[in-house]
Amino acid sequence: MANGKILRQLLKAGTLGDHAAFRRASEAIIDEERQKQHHLLANDLEQILYGGDMRVEAARNPQLSADVPADKERGVPLLDVRPPKRSLEEIILPPSSAAMIEEILEEHRRAEVLRSYGMKPSGKVIFFGPPGCGKTLAAEIIAFELDRPLAIVRIDALVSSFLGETAANLRKVFEFIAKHQLVVLFDEFDAIGKERGDSTEHGELRRVVNAVLQMMDSYDGQSIILAATNHENLLDSAIWRRFDDAIEFPLPDQKQLSALLQLKLRGIRRQFELDDADLLKDFQGKSGADVERVARRAVKRMILRNQEFLTIKELRSALVREGLRKH
Known part of the structure; x- marks a missing residue:
């Protein structure tokens, strides 16, 4: 049986309608049951908790799924919008990287305080480092902690074989995320942000990079933009200046x-x-x-x-x- 402290947190969160706190308390109960080797019960509780997330999100914002833009060529969605499930306790990072994640969360939780001084929280952040070191997980955690849907941009759908269509797809994505309050992840960002001076790349890719730079500069929506790359050395030097912060995700020591x-x-x-x-x-x-x-x-x-x-x-x-x- 869950301890009294967690039960009090659960009831308080439910009474106040605090969805994020309710989820954290529920996950603490699930973790406690799993530690007691009650795996079947823990699995059932997880199914109940996470199975309802989509319904909660749909009730909160019914237009979200309907508004997701699609590629004109193939008709596939340009973003995958999902409810985040993992919290801050699920990631292990070097102290400096973990501190930067905490700073981002604090800035957005206390955004009104910053705005009262004419400042804004970090809205564009790039993650870099080897594969499998927590970049996508960090995006999900930020979404979970801020109680926002996670929107992952589908690079395979974004990049079109038609001349000019990739930039048009990018425009659709930026228009969509500007209308909603999301945490948006551009994974494999180097696919659309490569160095323009690379002689092996054709003119179309250079046009795409220019479009990315322009849209990043003009973006003024409420969604948080996160980009992730395993190949930071391939990125155009001008790309880095468009981000408020850059966070490294190295191999663990x-x-x-x-x-x-x-x-x-x-x-x-x-x-x-x-x-x-x-x-x-x-x-x-x-x-x-x-x-x-x-x-x-x-x-x-x-x-x-x-x-x-x-x-x-x-x-x-x-x-x-x-x-x-x-x-």
Whole structure:
């Protein structure tokens, strides 16, 4: 049974209609049940909590889904709008990067205070670093913490084979996000923001980059624009100046790897310590996404073999199966 503090938070949030606080308290209850090994109950509670998110969002803003623009050539939506599900506790970052995320959240939570002094919260932020290090997750977390829908721009739909259509698609996206209060993620941003001086690129891409710069400059909507790239060296130098902040998402160090394993193996009984030097050496150079995949595979094996405890052997076997460790 959930402890009294969490139950009080849950009832208070429900009474006040505070959707974000209600979700956080509900997730704390789910986490508590999972730590007690009540996995079936935890799964049922997750289904109840997250299954209703779309209905809540639709009731709050019925025009949101109807307004999503589509590519003229293929008719596919240019954005994927979804309810965020993961909170700030779900990400492990270096202290400097984590502090910048916290600053963004504080600026938007206290936006009226800033505006009273003639200032605005950061509205355009770029994330950069290797794949799997938390850029997309951070966008979802910002959306969750600010209680906004997450809109992921579909780069595959945005980039058209028709001359000039990519810029037209970009215009549709910016017009849409200006009308709504969203957290918008342009993933793989280098696909539309490459260096214009690259001699290998054709004139159409240079026109697209120019269109991106113009739209970023003129944008004045309420949505927060986030861009993510795994190849920051490919971006046009002028792109960086359009963002209020740039946040790095590097590969985790040993301390962060230990914290990631703690997070991904919470509620799982194990026969090893998470700061084991040999274990952390096995994960050195791996991303947060790698750690999550390995932990999930190892726990599945433990469950299917009816083992009471997880061992380092299962983790190392999962590393091999994921192609992340030599035999």
